[in-house]
Amino acid sequence: MTSERTYHHGDLRRTLLAAALDVIAAHGPDSLSLRDLARRVGVSHAAPAHHFKDRTGLLTALAAEGYALFADALADAPGLQERGVAYVRFATRHPAYFQVMFRPELYRPDDLALLAAKARATEALRAGIGGLPDAARGEDDRLAGIAAWSLAHGFATLLLTGNLSDALEGRAPETAFRSLTGLIFTTRDGEEE
Structure with a gap:
């Protein structure tokens, strides 16, 4: 048997x-x-x-897999705006991974596979910030990164929880997200990323 x-x-x-x-x-x-x-x-x-071993071990394996897939999705996207679109797309295509990845209380944050995958994803996000013109980045790359992450993560979370259905008014989420990034990451000369 x-x-x-x-x-x-x-x-x-x-x-x-x-x-x-x-x-x-x-x-x-x-x-x-x-x-x-x-x-x-x-x-x-x-x-x-x-x-x-236990439930935490299973969730750790899922988080590591999720971050590896996430890093691949981000690395393939050119520029910050398209990395944000890739972020939103990942969340909508892989909602279960997304739910686990951003809840560190569910998994072992010191797991080596998880740390490696998470580092790759972080580097892919940071690379997008590095491509912004100085005027769009401001004086602090780290704060620009937090702003970009907050925008992508917040938009993805609102989208997954059904809170943007009416607000999008039939627009594709990717199109709406591109418009949002233009509102935030615009240079003083009016040029986007």
Whole structure:
């Protein structure tokens, strides 16, 4: 029977992560339990602990995966404005990862894989700020980075929670976000990034 389960699931770790993403997308990360995941994928209640030790370990693995995907999405986008669009696009395409990644109380923040993926994502965001003209950045790159992050993260969060439906008035979220960045990151000469 054990060989049947192994054959049926192939990569049990991946199967558990996929099931966890489904649960989080439908009900949020707080509803996740290893026992429920085991039941969903048809394995013993102890099987998830073999791969992740505990719920925090599973959420840490999800956060690390999410940040790695996020870093890839950001790195492929040219300039700050398009990195912001990539940020919003990532959130809408991967809402379960997004919900876990930005709740550090859910995972082990000192996990090496997580730290590496998070550092790549941070570097991709910072590279976008470096491409801004001096007049658009202001005197402090770090504050410009916080402003850009706040705008992208706030917009993505409002979008995911359904709070922008009426405000967008039928406009595509990416188009609306590009307009917002123009309001904030405009040089004194009126030029955008």
